[in-house]
Amino acid sequence: MTSAASGESGGASAFSLERYDASKAPRLYYPATVDGVRVGRDLVTGATVPAVLIGAFVPNTGDLNNGIVVATDPGSVRDFQAFARQTGNELLEQTSANDEFVHFLRRR
Numbered sequence: 001m002t003s004a005a006s007g008e009s010g011g012a013s014a015f016s017l018e019r020y021d022a023s024k025a026p027r028l029y030y031p032a033t034v035d036g037v038r039v040g041r042d043l044v045t046g047a048t049v050p051a052v053l054i055g056a057f058v059p060n061t062g063d064l065n066n067g068i069v070v071a072t073d074p075g076s077v078r079d080f081q082a083f084a085r086q087t088g089n090e091l092l093e094q095t096s097a098n099d100e101f102v103h104f105l106r107r108r
Contacts, residue, residue: 025066076101080103
């Protein structure tokens with residue numbers, strides 16, 4: 001499974017489940033209650049944070065780019081093709097120059 005996104009800078013990336021490694025996933029803060037107060041807790045270290053951080057990544061854990069394919073990766077050509085097929089989006093054009101790959105998609 002692959003999904004794609006385009007940033008304001010014009011760069012593009014895609015998430016490729018085939019390239020995702022669960023052992024490299026960053027940890028998240030989970031909800032907990034300490035002395036009657038709702039907080040976030042890192043389940044590995046037990047560290048607590050304000051509740052507003054529940055669901056946020058624990059800093060310096062895992063790889064935030066795990067499963068991400070950037071458009072400088074030759075594999076992005078295949079990944080964007082798969083994304084278009086799986087989502088029904090139209091792949092208009094793919095070009096490459098100077099080790100950079102450009103993918104033009106039309107959302108359905």
